[in-house]
Amino acid sequence: MSNSEPGLSNEIHPHLLYREDAGQARFATWRVNEGHEALAMFTTSEAAAKYGADLAESAAWTGYEPPRDKLIEILAACRVAGILYAALDPIDGNAKTLFDIPHVLAAARRLD
Numbered sequence: 001m002s003n004s005e006p007g008l009s010n011e012i013h014p015h016l017l018y019r020e021d022a023g024q025a026r027f028a029t030w031r032v033n034e035g036h037e038a039l040a041m042f043t044t045s046e047a048a049a050k051y052g053a054d055l056a057e058s059a060a061w062t063g064y065e066p067p068r069d070k071l072i073e074i075l076a077a078c079r080v081a082g083i084l085y086a087a088l089d090p091i092d093g094n095a096k097t098l099f100d101i102p103h104v105l106a107a108a109r110r111l112d
Contacts (some may be wrong), residue, residue, distance in 0.1 A: 007016055012088070015050070015064065016028070016074070017040065017051065019060040027039055027094070029098045030095065038085035038087040038098065039075070039086040045063050048063045051091055075104060075108075083101065
């Protein structure tokens with residue numbers, strides 16, 4: 001799939017933070033005001049690093065910019081784990097955008 005296909009030019013290429021926890025990747029999350037947990041995504045590696053500096057055990061977190069197929073896998077795993085939202089740039093208590101993971105996954109399936 002090339003980036004010249006219609007509809008793909010608006011896709012973001014987020015940066016994530018993860019750490020190893022019991023042999024598995026654990027991705028950084030953000031708590032939405034309503035109490036829901038959201039996957040934390042960032043527009044730049046600098047924004048991810050800023051968020052990571054405020055996390056417990058900040059040195060254990062690593063930045064990662066997943067390719068599209070891996071991002072879809074991560075979002076699907078979040079959904080299975082009960083995380084239904086992804087927050088873009090959740091810095092200083094506010095996120096730029098809140099994505100509904102089930103809707104994102106449905107849209108991704110339509111593009112495949």
